[in-house]
Amino acid sequence: MRTDLAARYGDERLPRYTSYPTAPHFSAAIGYRDYAEWLEELEEGLTGSLYFHVPFCRAMCWYCGCNTTVARRDGPVLDFLYQLRGEVALIADRLPRRLAVQHVHFGGGTPTILPADEFKWFVDLLRTRFDLADKAEIAIEIDPRSLSKEMAGVLGAAGVTRASLGVQCFDPAVQAAINRRQSVAQTVIAADRLWAAGVTALNVDLLYGLPQQTVAACVETVRACLPLQPSRFSVFGYAHVPGFKKHQQKIRSADLPDGPVRHAQAEAIAAVLQEAGYRRIGMDHFALPADPMARAHEAGLLRRNFQGYTTDDADALLGFGPSAIGRLPQGYVQNDPVRGRYARRIGAGLPATARGIRISREDRCRAVVIERLMCDFEVDLGQVCRAHGTRADTLLRAADRLPALQADGVVRLQGDRISIPPEARFLVRNVAAAFDSHLAAAAGRHSRAV
Missing domain, CATH: 1.10.10.920 (Arc Repressor Mutant, subunit A)
Structure with missing residues (x-):
């Protein structure tokens, strides 16, 4: 382990390069008129993928860097779902033809906060507005603490093929420090429900660099996840930006590990996963040899988008929901992150684009x-x-x-x-x-x- 390099370069703050140019360089010079024109200009034969951002959780985890808010009632969630349907119709109507789609991703927030029957109806809507391939990958992010048996069943019935289980770390001291208490048992129950519902692939999401976290805690967490039989692991470093995410101010900077310790945590997790047969993919993903991501990596076909490493090679990515980012051949666009402004734009029959960049x-x-x-x-x-x-x-x-x-x-x-x-x-x-x-x-x- 090159601890000298970790000490020299590890604390530098840099983009994750899920896009280029990166999102901080988007500007209001690109707006909804540009997006509408870019959609209308999409050439015949281009393929697309869809991303849906659901900006609600039942409770706030203090480490979170996502655009989300706490919804203790279903009213705001149902209102948002109505707006999301409107955005789908609005964008689909701008396309010169039905877009061929092979990848759909629901992120958040907690996408499974949507009512079960409404989620199934929404996926059916997508099949009417877009040309979803029969073997399209439909992926969703899961909070195991709140996944009901009913919702798991609906995910299977809707054709969801891959679910990402948020774990982060099982150590009680770490969970107390990040306001996320989640047991191994809760996580096992969620995985069992997904397998039983017919979801064919599971991912597990882990974090290192958390407050109070140790190398031993990282190792114990990944070992506890192996019996879930995930085909992929995502292992991200916690990004502490309290100036932009106010709830992160509840995490003391003094409790965070430095660059060399973060590196040791990441490498300890990697060692356990590789010993268990997972292939190391890029800087923070691991996949079993038969997984499509491992095969894409071996073939030099791995790609990178806003969900991290991916097998998605679509020509265009359409983003829906507040703060969602889209990529078209002409450039990037991002929706307004403020739900009220997003709702007003969609209600007026306009794309919710707030900024972007021409490539x-x-x-x-x-x-x-x-x-x-x-x-x-x-x-x-x-x-x-x-x-x-x-x-x-x-x-x-x-x-x-x-x-x-x-x-x-x-x-x-x-x-x-x-x-x-x-x-x-x-x-x-x-x-x-x-x-x-x-x-x-x-x-x-x-x-x-x-």
Whole structure:
């Protein structure tokens, strides 16, 4: 373990590069008129994926970085669902033809806060407005503490194929520090209900770098999850940004581990998972060899979007709900994060777009370089640049961060090929940042590199 590199680079705050350019660089210069035009310009034969953001939970976890709020009553949730249906109709009507869709993702918040019968009806609506493939992946994020048997059954009946179980950490001291008390038994019951309902694949989401968290707690948590038989694990580092997420102010900075300790926690989790037969995918995912993500990684076809690593290679991603981000060939768009303004836009028959960014030719080239680094830990700059009508030496001359990373052994440069050695791959975001021409004074919005 390169603790020297973790100490030197691990505390730098950098984007997770789930997009490029990254969301802090979106602006109000791109609005609903642009989005409407971009939708109408989608060419025949393009494929799409759908993301639905459900901005409600029953209780607030203090570590959360999502756009969500506590809904103790069903009224606001039902109102939102009515607005979401309206947005689906509004966007689908802008498309020149029914969009072929192979991936649908429900995120939050807690998507299963939606009433069970309404969820089934909503998925049926999607099948009428979009051309959902018979084998489309329909994925949903689950809070195991609140998944009822009825809701699990509806998920299966609606065709949900993959569910992500939020676990984070089972250690009682950590759970008290993040206001999320969840037992192993609750999690097992949720998994059993999903399997029984016909959901064919489970993910488990873990966090390291939490307050009061130790390496031992990380190891014990992942071992407790292995009997659930998930095909994937996501292992994310906690992003402490109390200036942007006020509820995170309830977490004391003094209780958070530093860069080297965070690195030790991540590597301890990785060691247990690899010993159990999971393949390491990128910087924070693990998958069984037969899982589509592991196969995509082996074939060099892994992609990255706002849900992290993915097998989704769609030409367009349509985002629905407050704060949801969409990606089209022309650029990125993001809905208004404020539910009231979102509702008023949809009620007026307008897209809820609040900001975005148009992608330049240079952005497209840099996006491919960054995505391949994030997915494969290497990239042939010459090949990528030729495909985008530019030169590798132009990118290299502008990469001011690269010489220091090369001197420290974080990156290797052989001709136009850049690679990251195995012992330094936990710093892949630092290497990707060397090719980010938009990276500026937005560090406080980003998470630690480790």
